[in-house]
Amino acid sequence: MRSRSRHRILNLSLGDVELRLLRVFAAIAHHGGFSAGQASLGMTQATISTHMRHLEERLGLRLCERGRSGFQLTEEGRQVHEATLDLFGSIEQFQSRLGEAQGELSGSLKFGTVDAMVSNRTLNLQGALGEFHRLAPRVRLEIDVAAPQVLHQGLLDGTYQIVLTPSTSSLPVHFKTQGVFSEVQKLYCARGHPLFDVADEQITTSLLEEQAFAGRTYMTDAPICSVDFAWAAATPHMEGTLLLLLSGAHIGFLPDHYARDSVEKGLLRLLAPDRMTFEDPFYIAYPRSRPSRAAEKLAQSIIEGIR
The missing domain is CATH 3.40.190.10 (Periplasmic binding protein-like II)
Structure with missing residues (x-):
């Protein structure tokens, strides 16, 4: 079976159709699954699945496993992915x-x-x-x-x-x-959070360390601005952080330009800006x-x- 598959690959003609199918495969491999790749491809999962089936038929290889256990490239799929990127x-x-x-x-x-x-x-x-x-x-x-x-x-x-x-x-x-450039990051909480109405001079380091903190997935949980925050949630995106803050359950850092509109609307409040500020x-x-x-x-x- 393996020798027949290799023979089919060697004789595969790379036309527009094959290149389009390989781009779909590269996108879902990059995003880690069919559903994760939907937005970048602008396709439904059903369409992506059809494209993948056609590609696998052309190559004579099983490129990925998808099911209840999640998405995972096969060994052949990893090799084809590397070749596709090249x-x-x-x-x-x-x-x-x-x-x-x-x-x-x-x-x-x-x-x-x-x-x-x-x-x-x-x-x-x-x-x-x-x-x-x-x-x-x-x-x-x-x-x-x-x-x-x-x-x-x-x-x-x-x-x-x-x-x-x-x-x-x-x-x-x-x-x-x-x-x-450097982006100014400041600490915020939302209306409904226990710190929303607390005066800045009463916001101590120990009080901040008691609050559920929303951090970034790409940051270590080392102290920030000399505060050892209690990480309770993490997200790689500013929109994710904003959603966590607006829930009223967390405090967290946001770029000042991104938070400005929510502050002006009274949805967010700056916390101890003279101390809780750093540049990214x-x-x-x-x-x-x-x-x-x-x-x-x-x-x-x-x-x-x-x-």
């Missing part, structure tokens, strides 16, 4: 270099960033994206919003060509990282060796757009 990387590199040879930027550029960037007036990411399109109108820009650990892994496996992330600690030295540095990261000109151009647009 294939798409080669295609994108060819398109990029062809455009450069023709004197213009073209092809596609995959950019990953964390959430809650729209309200950041200092960064002005939307302005940078507009400038990038003006400079490289033939480049097809794909944007994905993900947690920092997902961005790092995506940069390593070729899912992204450039990322904007608040941490670069897990990236090896062959990636170029450049600091672009953000970086642009992309391959140091032979980066695409499009990635460099986007990095330039983001840096020059900082206010």
Whole structure:
């Protein structure tokens, strides 16, 4: 059976249909399942399942297990996934270099960033994206919003060509990282929380350490601002943190620009801002060796757009 499967792979013709099926497979492998990949693909689970069945039939291989035990790539699936990433990387590199040879930027550029960037007036990411399109109108820009650990892994496996992330600690030295700005993080609670009406001078370290704390999945539970918070929930996204705070059950840190609207509406309250504040540095990261000109151009647009 294995020899027949290998024979089928060697004779597989890679046309538009096969490339489309492989892109579906790469997306669900990246997101870790059919349901998790729905949003990025814009497909229903039934459609994804049909595409996967057709791909497996063409390859003669079982690529993943899906069922009550969850989603998991088979050994053959992992090998095909690695080969798929290499294939798409080669295609994108060819398109990029062809455009450069023709004197213009073209092809596609995959950019990953964390959430809650729209309200950041200092960064002005939307302005940078507009400038990038003006400079490289033939480049097809794909944007994905993900947690920092997902961005790092995506940069390593070729899912992204450039990322904007608040941490670069897990990236090896062959990636170029450049600091672009620092985001101010402050501590909040919502109306209905026991601390909402407590005066700042009465908010002691011990009182804060008694509260259920909503942290980030990519942060360690080490003390923050000299407070050893009682972690009770964690999320990689600012929207997740905001939801936990609005429940009235937790306290947690949010970017000041992201929390501003909820504070003005009286939904959130700052807690001891003179003590409970820190800066979170953000970086642009992309391959140091032979980066695409499009990635460099986007990095330039983001840096020059900082206010």
